[in-house]
Amino acid sequence: MCARRYTRVVDELLAQILARPDDDALRAVYGDWLLERGDPRGDFIALQLREARGPSGLPSSENKRREALLAAHAKEWLGPLAAVTRAHVWRLGFLDGCELATRGKKLDDQIGHPGWATVRALRFPTDADDRRADALVLHPALRSLRALELPSERLLKLLCGNPHAANLARLAIARPPAAYAWGQLLGGEAFPSLRELRLALELRGAATMPSAWAELVESATARRLARLRVESHAGYASAWIDLLGRARLGGELVVATTEATFTLRGDALTIAPGTHAQLTSPVCFHGLSRERFSSVKLAWPGAPRVVLDQTRHLVT
Numbered sequence: 001m002c003a004r005r006y007t008r009v010v011d012e013l014l015a016q017i018l019a020r021p022d023d024d025a026l027r028a029v030y031g032d033w034l035l036e037r038g039d040p041r042g043d044f045i046a047l048q049l050r051e052a053r054g055p056s057g058l059p060s061s062e063n064k065r066r067e068a069l070l071a072a073h074a075k076e077w078l079g080p081l082a083a084v085t086r087a088h089v090w091r092l093g094f095l096d097g098c099e100l101a102t103r104g105k106k107l108d109d110q111i112g113h114p115g116w117a118t119v120r121a122l123r124f125p126t127d128a129d130d131r132r133a134d135a136l137v138l139h140p141a142l143r144s145l146r147a148l149e150l151p152s153e154r155l156l157k158l159l160c161g162n163p164h165a166a167n168l169a170r171l172a173i174a175r176p177p178a179a180y181a182w183g184q185l186l187g188g189e190a191f192p193s194l195r196e197l198r199l200a201l202e203l204r205g206a207a208t209m210p211s212a213w214a215e216l217v218e219s220a221t222a223r224r225l226a227r228l229r230v231e232s233h234a235g236y237a238s239a240w241i242d243l244l245g246r247a248r249l250g251g252e253l254v255v256a257t258t259e260a261t262f263t264l265r266g267d268a269l270t271i272a273p274g275t276h277a278q279l280t281s282p283v284c285f286h287g288l289s290r291e292r293f294s295s296v297k298l299a300w301p302g303a304p305r306v307v308l309d310q311t312r313h314l315v316t
Contacts, residue, residue, distance in 0.1 A: 045093035097121030121147035172198040226251035245292035
């Protein structure tokens with residue numbers, strides 16, 4: 001096959017995949033076509049297909065071959081997106097997830113690049129440029145977007161009413177707004193597919209305190225989530241326990257503090273050490289009454305003591 005026809009066929013197959021990024025059969029056809037002609041991307045796609053279909057992944061030798069192909073050719077396969085992204089995740093031969101790695105004009109030039117069409121997960125760094133972040137997230141090229149990690153809540157307001165919002169299943173936000181804004185941002189049909197929400201609260205301020213999030217954990221939005229995770233350095237454990245006791249989630253609620261990590265499923269609570277927990281000392285958590293929680297499980301080394309109610313009933 002002459003080089004001109006080869007390029008034309010490749011371009012046609014790529015155009016079909018980018019127009020229908022969820023169609024894995026198209027990627028398999030593309031991979032087979034490349035493999036028959038000795039193109040390394042065909043081998044890479046074939047390896048990822050086998051990995052996706054097999055119950056136990058790839059053998060060690062094929063894993064090494066896949067990683068070697070990626071190391072040798074990822075920059076070529078990414079094209080201009082290689083210069084503006086990092087932490088790449090690949091699925092069936094195409095970019096599936098990444099973090100933005102640049103600001104400024106270099107990103108401007110790639111905002112509408114067709115390669116964004118296969119990206120399902122995107123993370124913005126904390127110093128992301130607001131104007132360029134807006135332009136990228138709202139661009140039709142990101143039509144496959146399912147998971148988004150934002151440096152602040154500001155973009156959520158822009159996403160409301162945008163077609164991308166309808167498909168978002170996972171959302172993570174640093175420096176989220178106070179609870180009063182959540183009804184407007186996540187209520188109604190603005191994010192109908194949202195199933196996972198992660199909030200990383202700042203170190204200071206009223207919005208980091210447990211009481212500020214009562215409206216969210218009691219809301220209709222929370223009831224349709226499979227998982228809500230709140231990460232905070234503020235507030236006493238007893239205050240978070242009070243919040244957990246009022247939660248009405250359909251799925252799992254995780255509150256990760258420096259003292260402890262609380263996981264609530266239905267009305268069953270599990271408590272594990274936080275990032276700065278004192279594992280060698282007995283610990284007491286107030287407010288764990290049987291009226292609030294059907295069971296309390298301790299996943300804590302050393303079997304610490306825990307206060308279950310105001311009568312100081314102890315469980316070890």
